[in-house]
Amino acid sequence: MIASIGQFLLILSLVTAVVLMLVPMTGYFQNNERMMRTARPLSYLLFTLTLTTFLLLVSLFVLQDFSVTYVWQHSSLALPLRYRITATWGAHEGSVLMWVTVQALWIAAVARYSRSLSLSQVSRVLSVLGVIATGFLAFVLFASNPFEITNPAPLDGRDLNPLLQDFGMIIHPPMLYFGYVGLSVAFSLAVAALIGGQIDEKWIRWSRRWTNLAWAFLTVGIILGSWWAYYELGWGGWWFWDPVENASFLPWLAATALIHVQAVSERKNAFRGWTVLLAIIAFSLCVLGTFLVRSGSITSVHSFAADPFRGIFILVLLAIYAGGALTLYALRVNQLRSRDNINLESRETMLLANSLIFITSTFTILLGTLFPMIFDAMGKKISVGEPYFGLMFFLLMIPMAVLMPLGAQLKWHKDQMSTAIKALTPHFFIAAALTTAAYFFFDTLNLRATAGVFGGFWIASTSVAQIIKFPGKPNAGFVGMSVAHLGVAVFLFGMSMTEHKDIEKDILMQPGQTSTVGGYDFTFNGVTQVSIENYQAQQGSIQVSKNGHDIVELNPQKRFYPKQQQPMTEADIHPGLTKDIYVSLGEQINQEGDWAVRIYLKPFIRWMWFGGLMMMAGAVIALFNRRNKRQERQQVDHVMKERLGIS
Amino acid sequence: MTPTRRKRLLLILMIALGVAVAVAIFLTAFKENIMFFKSPTEVAAKDYPINRNFRLGGMVKEGSMQRIPNSLKVQFVITDFAEDVKVEFEGILPDLFREGQGVVTIGKMTTQELFTAEDVLAKHDENYMPPEVNDALKKAQNQSPNYNNGSN
Numbered sequence: 001m002i003a004s005i006g007q008f009l010l011i012l013s014l015v016t017a018v019v020l021m022l023v024p025m026t027g028y029f030q031n032n033e034r035m036m037r038t039a040r041p042l043s044y045l046l047f048t049l050t051l052t053t054f055l056l057l058v059s060l061f062v063l064q065d066f067s068v069t070y071v072w073q074h075s076s077l078a079l080p081l082r083y084r085i086t087a088t089w090g091a092h093e094g095s096v097l098m099w100v101t102v103q104a105l106w107i108a109a110v111a112r113y114s115r116s117l118s119l120s121q122v123s124r125v126l127s128v129l130g131v132i133a134t135g136f137l138a139f140v141l142f143a144s145n146p147f148e149i150t151n152p153a154p155l156d157g158r159d160l161n162p163l164l165q166d167f168g169m170i171i172h173p174p175m176l177y178f179g180y181v182g183l184s185v186a187f188s189l190a191v192a193a194l195i196g197g198q199i200d201e202k203w204i205r206w207s208r209r210w211t212n213l214a215w216a217f218l219t220v221g222i223i224l225g226s227w228w229a230y231y232e233l234g235w236g237g238w239w240f241w242d243p244v245e246n247a248s249f250l251p252w253l254a255a256t257a258l259i260h261v262q263a264v265s266e267r268k269n270a271f272r273g274w275t276v277l278l279a280i281i282a283f284s285l286c287v288l289g290t291f292l293v294r295s296g297s298i299t300s301v302h303s304f305a306a307d308p309f310r311g312i313f314i315l316v317l318l319a320i321y322a323g324g325a326l327t328l329y330a331l332r333v334n335q336l337r338s339r340d341n342i343n344l345e346s347r348e349t350m351l352l353a354n355s356l357i358f359i360t361s362t363f364t365i366l367l368g369t370l371f372p373m374i375f376d377a378m379g380k381k382i383s384v385g386e387p388y389f390g391l392m393f394f395l396l397m398i399p400m401a402v403l404m405p406l407g408a409q410l411k412w413h414k415d416q417m418s419t420a421i422k423a424l425t426p427h428f429f430i431a432a433a434l435t436t437a438a439y440f441f442f443d444t445l446n447l448r449a450t451a452g453v454f455g456g457f458w459i460a461s462t463s464v465a466q467i468i469k470f471p472g473k474p475n476a477g478f479v480g481m482s483v484a485h486l487g488v489a490v491f492l493f494g495m496s497m498t499e500h501k502d503i504e505k506d507i508l509m510q511p512g513q514t515s516t517v518g519g520y521d522f523t524f525n526g527v528t529q530v531s532i533e534n535y536q537a538q539q540g541s542i543q544v545s546k547n548g549h550d551i552v553e554l555n556p557q558k559r560f561y562p563k564q565q566q567p568m569t570e571a572d573i574h575p576g577l578t579k580d581i582y583v584s585l586g587e588q589i590n591q592e593g594d595w596a597v598r599i600y601l602k603p604f605i606r607w608m609w610f611g612g613l614m615m616m617a618g619a620v621i622a623l624f625n626r627r628n629k630r631q632e633r634q635q636v637d638h639v640m641k642e643r644l645g646i647s
Numbered sequence: 648m649t650p651t652r653r654k655r656l657l658l659i660l661m662i663a664l665g666v667a668v669a670v671a672i673f674l675t676a677f678k679e680n681i682m683f684f685k686s687p688t689e690v691a692a693k694d695y696p697i698n699r700n701f702r703l704g705g706m707v708k709e710g711s712m713q714r715i716p717n718s719l720k721v722q723f724v725i726t727d728f729a730e731d732v733k734v735e736f737e738g739i740l741p742d743l744f745r746e747g748q749g750v751v752t753i754g755k756m757t758t759q760e761l762f763t764a765e766d767v768l769a770k771h772d773e774n775y776m777p778p779e780v781n782d783a784l785k786k787a788q789n790q791s792p793n794y795n796n797g798s799n
Contacts, residue, residue: 395676
């Protein structure tokens with residue numbers, strides 16, 4: 001019953017999205033105000049419908065309705081309530097429905113918070129968002145319907161994959177989708193502007209807020225994913241350069257380039273075309289990422305069930321969105337030509353350089369991700385792994401780290417490079433001194449770690465100085481930028497230390513045995529059998545101590561979920577500001593109770609995630625930026641002077 | 648040339664140089680860091696990179712798994728039901744490693760007969776078969792005269 005209502009509402013949502021796609025846009029072209037006015041109500045209706053549909057699917061899980069195929073495949077009678085709720089988005093069908101719901105939420109938000117735009121602008125934006133919603137709703141309905149019925153209904157379900165029975169599942173996917181789908185707003189704004197044929201400052205300032213918000217969500221989504229993988233997968237890694245991770249990282253890189261270029265194009269009539277193009281690229285990468293994840297065409301640890309039809313469907317959507325937008329771009333690019341001159345020695349140039357670095361990184365990682373597919377088509381099987389991505393990203397981040405403080409130091413419009421460099425020189429030595437200190441304090445660092453730590457100190461030192469020396473009262477834009485840049489510094493430091501100074505030991509331990517790893521003593525006190533909720537576990541007891549002082553007792557588990565007949569490793573972690581102690585169980589080696597135990601020491605790993613959270617916070621703070629009238633007038637004066645050739 | 652033009656030319660040259668360097672680095676990094684996937688049949692035909700890591704995938708042969716006492720060393724055989732390769736690994740095997748299941752390992756041939764794995768890859772889902780392994784098994788089935796349909 002509920003399933004049929006859900007099915008019906010899904011169809012109704014699709015119809016609403018189609019109407020939203022067609023009517024306001026037609027109204028715009030015929031200059032029909034009544035038709036354009038339908039855009040907002042239709043958006044609210046679409047959101048109400050998709051949200052209700054989504055909640056119906058949740059209730060099917062809560063009520064354990066196994067007549068619904070998707071429910072019995074991913075739930076069971078033994079599954080605790082909280083995981084029954086999260087199971088809704090635990091597999092393909094439900095996660096796409098969630099995607100659509102989040103999309104509709106963004107559409108409704110745009111409809112609600114667009115008072116400052118003209119009716120013709122709003123109707124165009126919402127219509128373009130309607131195009132995207134239509135595509136994905138059709139995808140849900142025709143290629144991944146979560147409301148399909150199994151008759152007769154099985155008595156019990158197949159249960160949720162144990163790895164997904166975790167707190168991380170509650171927050172990581174929703175956050176990631178908010179970011180992913182949020183980029184569709186930036187995309188739609190760009191396309192709507194192309195249709196209208198003109199972009200002004202107000203338009204870009206407005207779209208910059210939305211991009212910032214989407215970027216903040218995407219950042220926190222990726223951070224949560226990394227943290228989750230670290231504690232849940234039981235082997236202590238935080239980033240694997242897996243195609244699915246790349247699928248979220250690629251749009252992030254492009255969006256990072258985008259928010260930096262927008263900083264220029266909202267002030268000047270420059271880089272407008274580039275801004276539009278980056279918005280198109282960022283969202284196209286989201287769709288491409290979805291294709292990679294859902295089509296099963298690339299080997300990945302994240303295995304959504306492979307289905308060629310779904311792959312082709314998304315590929316067609318990608319072709320329509322990206323192809324359509326790029327065609328429109330090609331037609332309109334002449335009207336977007338910059339009218340303001342950009343001085344070489346100015347912040348504008350640095351922001352352009354930033355976007356070039358980030359877009360180069362994007363394509364480098366995209367190539368690495370796609371190459372296995374290309375080779376596959378030629379009959380060769382290859383894989384591109386961490387060594388490639390790690391090296392490339394390291395090299396590309398060098399110019400980023402070098403130029404970031406310089407960009408923040410240079411003034412808008414026109415400045416002197418030599419003055420800026422002179423102002424930054426002391427910080428070079430401060431960073432060098434701190435790096436040397438770190439080198440000896442942490443008992444040598446390798447080349448990459450040294451470079452990373454230096455980059456961290458360099459960015460931190462300059463950012464702090466720029467905050468102290470900021471003339472007048474800092475505005476939210478400046479504070480946001482500084483916080484985000486300090487976040488980059490914290491991230492760089494944490495990442496360099498974790499990657500290059502961690503200790504990983506796999507040890508065969510007998511009950512009662514003590515092993516020393518990195519100055520800590522680990523005493524293995526055997527394994528006991530425990531039974532919790534819907535699983536049984538062999539729980540190890542490992543006492544950690546240093547110089548005879550007990551620190552903590554860690555209880556890693558080897559879980560067994562009878563329903564899925566699947567074992568799972570649950571690590572136990574003693575988190576710390578400067579060091580995580582990470583212990584997980586391998587397997588029992590023999591009858592005497594000897595176990596294979598992983599013991600990891602991960603220095604400063606939390607700094608990495610904390611740095612990411614600072615970047616997110618920076619983007620959120622920047623949302624509250626209100627450029628005051630005086631600044632705006634000054635800027636207009638600058639631009640007018642420039643145009644008139646007065647200096 | 649006016650100063651502005653000279654600056655602009657300089658900028659363009661700098662970008663071109665940057666792109667060239669990036670491409671050069673990319674090609675080098677790529678050439679040195681891609682990893683080939685080989686099936687036991689290909690390994691038996693000596694078609695594998697020497698002294699370089701590659702991925703070896705297939706099924707873990709039933710009854711082939713052996714532990715070396717008092718260490719974390721294990722030996723097992725990866726098969727595509729046409730040819731076998733002996734694999735040695737020291738460390739902790741992933742949760743879903745089992746005899747009779749698909750597996751992908753990373754490592755190199757240390758002798759003519761022995762593949763020393765540095766990594767044995769885990770999958771999140773036990774119903775999931777790595778696509779390369781699937782293809783390799785199909786190929787062996789269709790092309791190899793030694794194929795014995797997996798019943799051993």
